[in-house]
Amino acid sequence: MSLGEWALWGFVATVVLTTILAASQGLGLTRMSIPLLLGTVFTGQRDRAKLIGVAAHLVNGWVFALLYLALFRAWGGGGLLRGAAIGAAHALFVLTVALPVYPGLHPRMASEHHGPDVRHQLEPPGFLGLHYGYQTPLVVFAAHVVYGAILGAFYRLG
Amino acid sequence: MREPPIGDHAVLGDGRSAALVTRRGCIDWLCWPRFDSPAVFARLLDPEGGHFTVAPAGGWPCSRRYLPRTNVLETRFESAAGALVLVDVMPLADAECGGLLAEREILRIARCERGEVELEVVFDARPGFGGGRARWRDDRALGLHLADGHELFVLRSEQRLPLAPSGGVRTRLRLRGGETARFSFSHSTEAPAVLPPLGDAAEERLARTSRAWERWSARTTYRGPFEEVVRRSALALKLLAHAPSGAIVAAATTSLPERVGGSLNWDYRYCWLRDASLTSRALFGLGHAYEAEAFLGWLLHSTRLTRPALRVLYDVYGRRPPAERALPLAGYRDSRPVRVGNAARDQFQLDVYGEVLDSAAQLVRSLGRLDRDTARMLVGFGEYVCRHWREPDDGLWEPRRTREHHTHSKLLCWTALDRLLTLASHGHLPGARPDMLARERGAVREVIEREGWNETLRCYTGTLGGHDVDAALLQLPWYGYLPAGAPRMRATYRRIEETLGAGRGLLYRNRRDPARREGAFGICGFWAAEYLALGGGTAAEAEARIAALLATANDVGLFAEEVDPETGEALGNFPQAFTHIGLVNACLTLQNRLTGAEQLTHQRRLPRAEERARAEEMGT
Numbered sequence: 001m002s003l004g005e006w007a008l009w010g011f012v013a014t015v016v017l018t019t020i021l022a023a024s025q026g027l028g029l030t031r032m033s034i035p036l037l038l039g040t041v042f043t044g045q046r047d048r049a050k051l052i053g054v055a056a057h058l059v060n061g062w063v064f065a066l067l068y069l070a071l072f073r074a075w076g077g078g079g080l081l082r083g084a085a086i087g088a089a090h091a092l093f094v095l096t097v098a099l100p101v102y103p104g105l106h107p108r109m110a111s112e113h114h115g116p117d118v119r120h121q122l123e124p125p126g127f128l129g130l131h132y133g134y135q136t137p138l139v140v141f142a143a144h145v146v147y148g149a150i151l152g153a154f155y156r157l158g
Numbered sequence: 159m160r161e162p163p164i165g166d167h168a169v170l171g172d173g174r175s176a177a178l179v180t181r182r183g184c185i186d187w188l189c190w191p192r193f194d195s196p197a198v199f200a201r202l203l204d205p206e207g208g209h210f211t212v213a214p215a216g217g218w219p220c221s222r223r224y225l226p227r228t229n230v231l232e233t234r235f236e237s238a239a240g241a242l243v244l245v246d247v248m249p250l251a252d253a254e255c256g257g258l259l260a261e262r263e264i265l266r267i268a269r270c271e272r273g274e275v276e277l278e279v280v281f282d283a284r285p286g287f288g289g290g291r292a293r294w295r296d297d298r299a300l301g302l303h304l305a306d307g308h309e310l311f312v313l314r315s316e317q318r319l320p321l322a323p324s325g326g327v328r329t330r331l332r333l334r335g336g337e338t339a340r341f342s343f344s345h346s347t348e349a350p351a352v353l354p355p356l357g358d359a360a361e362e363r364l365a366r367t368s369r370a371w372e373r374w375s376a377r378t379t380y381r382g383p384f385e386e387v388v389r390r391s392a393l394a395l396k397l398l399a400h401a402p403s404g405a406i407v408a409a410a411t412t413s414l415p416e417r418v419g420g421s422l423n424w425d426y427r428y429c430w431l432r433d434a435s436l437t438s439r440a441l442f443g444l445g446h447a448y449e450a451e452a453f454l455g456w457l458l459h460s461t462r463l464t465r466p467a468l469r470v471l472y473d474v475y476g477r478r479p480p481a482e483r484a485l486p487l488a489g490y491r492d493s494r495p496v497r498v499g500n501a502a503r504d505q506f507q508l509d510v511y512g513e514v515l516d517s518a519a520q521l522v523r524s525l526g527r528l529d530r531d532t533a534r535m536l537v538g539f540g541e542y543v544c545r546h547w548r549e550p551d552d553g554l555w556e557p558r559r560t561r562e563h564h565t566h567s568k569l570l571c572w573t574a575l576d577r578l579l580t581l582a583s584h585g586h587l588p589g590a591r592p593d594m595l596a597r598e599r600g601a602v603r604e605v606i607e608r609e610g611w612n613e614t615l616r617c618y619t620g621t622l623g624g625h626d627v628d629a630a631l632l633q634l635p636w637y638g639y640l641p642a643g644a645p646r647m648r649a650t651y652r653r654i655e656e657t658l659g660a661g662r663g664l665l666y667r668n669r670r671d672p673a674r675r676e677g678a679f680g681i682c683g684f685w686a687a688e689y690l691a692l693g694g695g696t697a698a699e700a701e702a703r704i705a706a707l708l709a710t711a712n713d714v715g716l717f718a719e720e721v722d723p724e725t726g727e728a729l730g731n732f733p734q735a736f737t738h739i740g741l742v743n744a745c746l747t748l749q750n751r752l753t754g755a756e757q758l759t760h761q762r763r764l765p766r767a768e769e770r771a772r773a774e775e776m777g778t
Contacts, residue, residue: 025348028308033349044257108258115299115314116353121258123300123310123351132350133308 005154006069007062013150014061018054020143030133032125032140040108040122061147064090068151083152084145091144095137099125161202161490162186164414165712165728168222168231169394172248173401175262176410178202178732181220181713183213183233183244190262190311190345193400193407194427194473196286196498198311198345203413203496204487208284212266212341214242215278215330224714228371229393230364231714240273240335249354249363252370258352260344265360267340270333277339279319281327283311287485287498294325300353301342302327314342316356379445382749383701384741387708390715391738392444395437398735400474404452405460406434407474409719409731415493416676416720416730423493425500426719426731428471428479431457432554435513437735439520440742447524454521457514458532466538468514470507470556471500479503505552506561511543512570515577516637519760526765526773528586537589540578544598547571554630555667563622565610566630568602573637575599577761585767606639611646617653618646620668627657628668629682632689636747638761642693651686651694658682660723663706677720677729683707684740691748692757700748707741717741 024030036046038060039053071086072078103109103124110116112124129136167178167187175195178187186201186209200207213220214235222233231246245267251259268277285292285306292306301314302321313319317339319327331339340356354363374396380388399406409426416422434453442450460476461468473479481503484495518536522528528536547568550561575595582590609622620628631650635642658666664678665686684707691700710721712728717737719730750757 025308028347031308031310031346031349031351036349040258046258110300110353112297113299115301116355118355118359121352121355123312123346123353125350131303131310133305 006065009151009154010062010065011058012154013065013147014058016150017061017143017147018057020146021139024135024139024143030129030136030139032129032132032136037102037106037122037125041106044108064147065151068148069155072152072155078152078155080149080153080156083148083150083155085148086152087144087146087148088141090148091141094144095128095140099129100127161205163727164490164718164730164732165716167202167712167716167732168224168714169229169397169410169716169733170231170246170248170264171229171397171410172250172262173397173399175248176397177248177264178410179231179233179246181222181233182211182217183220183235184209184211185246185264187411188264189427191347192474193398193410194425194479194498196290198283198285200284200287200487202411203490204288206284207288207487208282209280210264210266210283210343211278211280212244212268212339213278215276218242218275222714224390224393225368227375227389227393228368229397230368230371235275238273240275241271242268242275242277242333243271244268245364247364247367250367250370252366260342260352260354261347262345263354263363264343265340265354265363266343267338267360267364268333269338270335272335274332274334277331277333279315279327279329279331279339279341281313281319281343283313283326283343285309285311287487289486292325294321296321308347310346310351312342312344312346312351312353314344314353314356316340374446377445380443380746380749382745382752384704384708384745387711387715388444388742388745391742392441392446394716394733394738395441395735395742396446396449398437398733399449399452400429403459403474403476404449404454404456405429405472405474405476406437406449406453406735408433408471408736409734411731412498413493413496414490414718414729414731417493418491418729419493420675421493421495422676423489423495423497424502424731425479425482425498426734428473428500428503429456429460430471431468431510432470432507432513433735433739435510435517436739436743439517440739440746442517442520442524443746444742447521450517450521451525454518454532458535461535465535466542468510468539470502470505470510470552501558502552502556505556506549507553507556508543508547508549508551508567509554509564509570511539512573512577512637515539515574516760519577519581519764522581522584522586522764523760526769527767528581533587534589536578536581537587540575540590540595543571543574544594547598547602557670562624563609564628565606565618565620565622566628566633568606568610568622569631569634569637569639572599572602572606572639575602576638580761580764584764586764603639615653617650620670626668626670627654629654629658629665629679629685630667632682632685635692635694636685636688636743636758638758642689647689648694651689655686662710662721662723662726663687663703664710664721664723677722679720680710680717680734680737681740684737684744688740688744688747691744691751693751697748697751700744700751704741704744704748 035053039049201209218235412425413423438450438453480499482499553564620626660678665682667679687703718728719734
């Protein structure tokens with residue numbers, strides 16, 4: 001896969017992942033919003049945070065696509081199923097490790113122990129992101145599986 | 159448990175939703191996230207509907223007020239044991255707010271000023287009119303969380319609030335002189351919740367919101383009789399405006415009965431074009447042109463799919479409201495059914511065209527111009543009226559029976575055509591056909607004079623060729639159809655007073671169906687006062703009538719849709735924009751009369767389009 005193809009399919013996969021998460025939010029399945037969580041790292045203005053968050057999420061998506069590509073190369077090729085499996089592992093990491101440590105990293109997120117204050121007001125995600133709705137783990141899992149599957153499928157074609 | 163009187167309530171709001179608070183510190187009505195969303199507190203309509211009470215245990219005597227020129231409510235409880243002040247506010251998102259804000263929040267601050275008070279706190283949230291499957295969770299430092307699907311409700315306080323085994327909170331806190339308890343109840347639907355901090359940050363939200371309301375109120379230009387009452391009405395009307403879209407809802411509630419124990423219970427949490435046009439006109443008259451402009455912008459957007467036909471009502475985003483259905487709630491003092499949605503959405507009411515066009519003419523009077531899209535829309539309305547004014551309609555009062563030829567609807571068709579002609583003659587409607595508009599306007603007048611006047615009764619009647627008296631016809635002079643002093647109008651006023659007068663300055667809207675036994679209709683009394691101010695009587699008579707009507711407001715200056723003439727008790731949905739509009743317009747007209755200012759100038763004299771264009775070119 002060339003640099004151009006990485007950029008293209010990394011972008012496509014990230015857009016699809018973002019769309020699945022945003023649609024799930026709109027349909028009331030979850031309140032998880034990765035753009036808002038990322039954007040509020042940089043600003044406290046909700047609307048501006050969403051905008052910055054979308055841009056940051058795209059960059060993230062590209063960076064992670066690079067990691068996926070490295071794994072495909074190391075394991076002798078891509079493919080839809082292999083991509084989906086890496087996506088599933090990625091989702092599990094996000095849900096069980098990344099989200100629970102987020103309050104310690106995020107400058108505007110409240111902590112379960114100290115509660116909100118003037119600077120830290122954003123609701124923490126909790127284990128598996130369950131604070132954002134009981135279907136959050138399923139949505140995050142599905143979105144990442146699709147992300148990985150897209151990258152895997154196009155790695156094989158590339 | 160018997161629900162408190164309707165007039166016992168004050169209203170809180172944030173330009174997106176509204177809550178009602180009783181004199182006893184009980185929030186018994188709240189719909190989140192929007193005016194027309196399912197209620198999370200609905201004890202107003204059912205003893206099991208949920209509420210949030212913060213008040214001294216044992217029922218201390220209380221008084222309350224809005225902080226001057228704000229929608230911040232202050233309830234003062236006093237007894238020999240101490241004094242407690244409870245401040246209720248829904249914080250606003252405004253330019254001053256630099257950081258994150260909860261999607262919705264009610265902030266309640268209880269301060270013990272002296273002595274000692276045992277504060278009773280009962281929090282019993284029932285999302286979805288009590289039909290939700292909410293799950294409680296005590297997240298300690300993060301507060302009590304109530305999750306219902308994707309919705310999250312959070313209650314936080316600096317004091318520890320124990321979660322009751324069945325959910326919610328039922329506890330007592332002891333406060334001594336100088337101590338404060340703060341409660342933040344917030345709601346999130348769309349993203350990770352923002353959990354509003356308490357302490358000084360909560361005080362800052364209160365102060366910021368007070369300043370925002372004061373700034374808004376300072377833009378009220380009205381100086382005249384009953385100034386503070388008018389200012390309060392403007393603030394109440396502003397609470398019914400949906401800030402993101404510019405829509406204005408008719409009232410904050412559903413199914414508060416027009417007759418206690420009866421079935422005249424309707425959902426008013428939608429935007430009636432008639433009410434909204436009148437509201438924007440009243441706000442506009444008070445100097446709030448921004449709201450009038452926002453409303454016209456909303457209208458332009460909302461009617462895009464059906465234009466030039468107008469629906470009677472829309473939701474705040476310009477969509478068709480849901481079909482009417484009954485909820486399994488006990489109803490206010492057993493007034494059932496409790497309805498959500500409104501069947502009037504399928505009605506055909508011709509008067510809305512006149513209201514909308516009159517509102518547009520008022521806007522042009524202020525701004526001096528119309529954009530091309532709006533002008534095209536208005537011309538389309540005019541052509542629609544020309545094609546349809548001869549048809550029967552459901553009429554202003556929305557009776558659920560066969561359509562009739564309502565004189566009021568014909569009057570508003572005449573108004574629509576008349577305002578279009580005025581706009582066209584001042585160059586604002588390049589696509590209009592004045593000859594056709596003038597011809598049809600003349601034809602409408604001929605029909606009203608021939609069939610809307612009853613020589614035996616000596617008055618204009620509610621329906622063409624009918625024998626019914628209708629208080630809505632007090633507006634004939636207001637719309638410029640004839641002078642207030644015209645013999646036919648004076649005779650109509652006398653007949654309306656004689657037939658529909660209910661005492662205390664009040665009027666019934668009509669008596670077509672005495673079996674309804676509804677109350678006197680709030681706005682009709684103000685129409686009578688306005689008629690007097692327009693020249694149907696003396697200024698002193700108009701002022702006395704307004705003063706009599708103001709005595710039917712509640713302690714914080716709010717009106718419901720109707721009043722029981724015998725007891726003075728408020729009836730119907732609350733607070734009702736229509737009644738407050740009547741009050742504001744009557745006072746504006748009276749003030750014009752007292753100062754000798756010309757009345758209703760938008761009907762005849764507007765800035766010319768080319769003059770405005772030239773001024774804009776020159777940068778003035």
